[in-house]
Amino acid sequence: MPTETINKPQPLYTPFVRARDSVWEIMSDVLLALVPCAAMSYFAYGEAPFLVMFVAVISAVLAEFVFAAFFLNKKDTLKDGSAIVTAILLSFTLAPFTPWYVVAFGAAMAVIFGKILWGGLGRNILNPALVGREFMTVFFPAIMTSGSIWYNKDYLNFKELSVFNIFGDSGLITYLNSLFFKSSGAIGEYSVIFLVLGGVYLLLRRRISWHIPFALLVTFFILLQVFAYKDIRFSVGGLLLGTIFMATDMPSSASTKNGKLYYGAMIGLVAILCLLNDVRHEYMSYSILLVNAFVVPINWAFKPVTWGKKANIKSLIKWVTLITAGIVAATYALIYLHHVDCVRYLVFAYIIFLICRFCFMTMKDIEYPKSN
Template sequence: MSADYRQVIYSNPFVRARAKVGTVMFDVVLSLLPILVFAYLAAGTRALQILGVSVIAALVSEFVFSWFFLRKTNSLKDGSALVTALLLACTLSPLTPWYVVAFGASMAVLFGKILWGGLGRNLFNPALVGREMMTVFFPAVMSSGTLWAFQDYVQVEDIRFFRAIGESTSGEYWDSLLFKTTGAIGEYSILFIVLGGLFLLLRKRISWHIPFGVFVVFFLFLRLLDISPEHYSIAGLLFGTIFMATDMPSSPSTSSGKLYYGLVLGAVAAILVWQQVRFEYMSYAILIMNGFSREISSVFKPVVWGEKSDWKKITGQALLLTLAIATITLAVLQLHNLKAIPYAVYVYIIYTIIKFKFPIKNSLIKKQSV
């Protein structure tokens, strides 16, 4: 007699839907279009150049690397490279040099997706992987204060939409939410970032759990820690939460897991801001939580029908998970303060190359009985 044992590794997303990947990506692009219009108003052709370079570099890299490493020639059809390129561009200054943008978009595709095995297998958000590599390999460029001095390129200085139809005081506030001319390419309209999120929510491309958890805990920590609004960007927080943190492959797949993920993500982001991490707090927070997304899905997995949840066991596992996340957050803070984040990126690069070259196969383990 003989028996076969198969090791099965489950990875997200678990949900099966009739909507094709291309349709989902198209909805994300639609939700970004109004934001990109405001990017042109705020930064003119410079914003369009950044977007164009990012898209071209990502599409070319997707085709070349997918063919070379995965032997696939049709991966452009799913639209994921386009979405990655747009999201990456939205985190950048409109004055970012074109070669740095092209490098970031290529690295986002290669080290954020291809070397993980392709679409849906990546552990980390590809756009944020590309952005961190830009910061590591072009530190002088990415840390330069002149990178954000783009007022000479602004097409429209001010929009007086709400002030034209209401009281000047409240109208001025709402106009500031509609349009402003500071920040990264994706941060010029808080109102349309929120509307884009609502569109994705209505289309069921994202769920409410992660954004809700992030905003509740982040703003609670702001009050408790007395953090000044000067130390963070509402638009950046919104954009990162809605469009980055909810990325399906790199976030938990269960509703309870997503809520936990959002709550802890909000706490991590707030602590990083509190500890004087000025520009990278959302990138660090999301990437830290990405690294635990599969463990979170495992801890908060649905119970088998007819069985009861073991809340004592789940609570214990969640506490251990929270402790592990806190430890990694402190480690990242220490690396940031020591300016040693590049070494973590180098380790990540080596890890992804080794993982791709020598994959852990779910091979069939055969045992012969006596």
């Protein structure tokens, strides 16, 4: 072996693991997938949605810089771009005229209570953007449910875009036009077609796998047909935004292929249960965050079989049954809390738990310093 090869510093990888892409490259692909949807928001309400996104990004970046340095003793976390992605995803779930101070609060909470207090990037078990949104809903309920933040005719640029009319004029063409552009809903919901194209791009780039979106949508629409006699109303854009960009968040989703299929199916089930019980606006946030909380047992139940051993189907069925029962029970408990306006106490409990957990881990690290 040549001397220069021996003396050359070797990468700190285990023998069979290679890191080809940095976190920033992954986050850049997510941002690229979101650009078309952001552009469509401009066709709807001009600069207003962009200002919401801008405020969210500034707040998230500042919170990341200050609190990561203070709590985690890390000053270079901004390089991974996760704060920007979290802020954009959060803003995509918001109304275009949400007050800026509420947006800033939500983005900061998304970073602090959705990521930093868990220990940083990759250690969170809940989707940070949805955590921030729930903080906004709990601490600013009147503003978040106000109709004035969702629609303003003085700022409306285009109510509709007739891009498919060149193929004729029919009910199908009208429906396709609505999928391409619809000036209602949250900032990220204006174009179903661009949401799908963003998901396809992430699939081709292998930033997400097909398992979670497939299982979620198949479960959701099968149950939708089962309960077709019910008047279930939902936003296709909101469903796809949650399915493609929220449910597939790597740290807070299942890790194995079979686990991902089950995880996605459970989100679809919880979403339908929420809609059947008149949870009309928070159904995707609730379903994703709730199943996020069950990711650890899901990963354990669907852990890979040790080489040379056979899969224990009976044990798997038992654990899947128990986990499903737990998810359904937790869903109805959450629905009850929603209807009696007590979700706020769940958020308060989450805040106390996370602060206590972080303090305990900090004290443990002080008592038993980690080796470098």
